[in-house]
Amino acid sequence: xxxxxxxxxxxxxxxxxxxxxxxxxxxxxxxxxxxxxxxxxxxxxxxxxxxxxxxxxxxxxxxxxxxxxxxxxxxxxxxxxxxxxxxxxxxxxxxxxxxxxxxxxxxxxxxxxxxxxxxxxxxxxxxxxxxxxxxxxxxxxxxxxxxxxxxxxxxxxxxxxxxxxxxxxxxxxxx
Amino acid sequence: xxxxxxxxxxxxxxxxxxxxxxxxxxxxxxxxxxxxxxxxxxxxxxxxxxxxxxxxxxxxxxxxxxxxxxxxxxxxxxxxxxxxxxxxxxxxxxxxxxxxxxxxxxxxxxxxxxxxxxxxxxxxxxxxxxxxxxxxxxxxxxxxxxxxxxxxxxxxxxxxxxxxxxxxxxxxxxxxxxxxxxx
Numbered sequence: 001x002x003x004x005x006x007x008x009x010x011x012x013x014x015x016x017x018x019x020x021x022x023x024x025x026x027x028x029x030x031x032x033x034x035x036x037x038x039x040x041x042x043x044x045x046x047x048x049x050x051x052x053x054x055x056x057x058x059x060x061x062x063x064x065x066x067x068x069x070x071x072x073x074x075x076x077x078x079x080x081x082x083x084x085x086x087x088x089x090x091x092x093x094x095x096x097x098x099x100x101x102x103x104x105x106x107x108x109x110x111x112x113x114x115x116x117x118x119x120x121x122x123x124x125x126x127x128x129x130x131x132x133x134x135x136x137x138x139x140x141x142x143x144x145x146x147x148x149x150x151x152x153x154x155x156x157x158x159x160x161x162x163x164x165x166x167x168x169x170x171x172x173x174x175x
Numbered sequence: 176x177x178x179x180x181x182x183x184x185x186x187x188x189x190x191x192x193x194x195x196x197x198x199x200x201x202x203x204x205x206x207x208x209x210x211x212x213x214x215x216x217x218x219x220x221x222x223x224x225x226x227x228x229x230x231x232x233x234x235x236x237x238x239x240x241x242x243x244x245x246x247x248x249x250x251x252x253x254x255x256x257x258x259x260x261x262x263x264x265x266x267x268x269x270x271x272x273x274x275x276x277x278x279x280x281x282x283x284x285x286x287x288x289x290x291x292x293x294x295x296x297x298x299x300x301x302x303x304x305x306x307x308x309x310x311x312x313x314x315x316x317x318x319x320x321x322x323x324x325x326x327x328x329x330x331x332x333x334x335x336x337x338x339x340x341x342x343x344x345x346x347x348x349x350x351x352x353x354x355x356x357x358x
Binding site for chain 2: 094096156
């Protein structure tokens, strides 16, 4: 919104029926006037998050690299993060008999998200992750117990998980 | 590795001019983006069937234990079973004169799990199961008449145990008469 600075004086030329006045008029004869105009710009937040593609797990594998997710591009407001959460049943179902299941877990190293982390793992069943730094890769792994492999019938199994990406300001970061 | 990208982009908005550019997909705290990823695997069927070793029948015995058929290891698909058929002439032939023969039968009995089932002949029956560790005992039966008419000498026969991985016959509609035995 522009401020209107009117520079009017008692001297008004009336000889001409036409008079033109600028919003901010500064002339040689006028006392020095100052006019301020504010220029603003707004950059809308934007981000691009890369998540893994579909994966087929080798039979018997107890620990499979699933891929990384990361912020490929990001223009974020100060104090804001992109939150990555994974939702699903974490059970692969048999294609012929959905009572036959093969449970699994998706984990990442806690040292990547927790200061002084002990290189243990956290599960995406229980946690989501806030990311902010560009190109900071978060590797994920799919874990399946050996006993679950042994107890599973032959055949094809599959499951679909959903990655939820949200732009948020964590409560502990709010002003 | 090809990856799925969730892209939420908006245009820069310059406010210096009266004209304002708005993002096509504005991001607010309530905006949520999702992406689905499929996780799958394939477990190959596998099984091990144990069959009897070579057996020598004592002269004159009407019944000779013949070991067992056992599904020693099994990882099967739902609705599938392992079937065992025994093929042969069921006729032992004299080594010096093949015209001299002793007929015999192979009988399956005692499933060893306490199940009370009728005994059956492998001449016209099959054994099938989907249970790891399940087995059926076998015995060779020879009538007295066969022993009495057989001249001296060595007799032998070879039986072929054919193992196949099939759909459980109990879940299929019945076809024409087929003397298969359940286990």
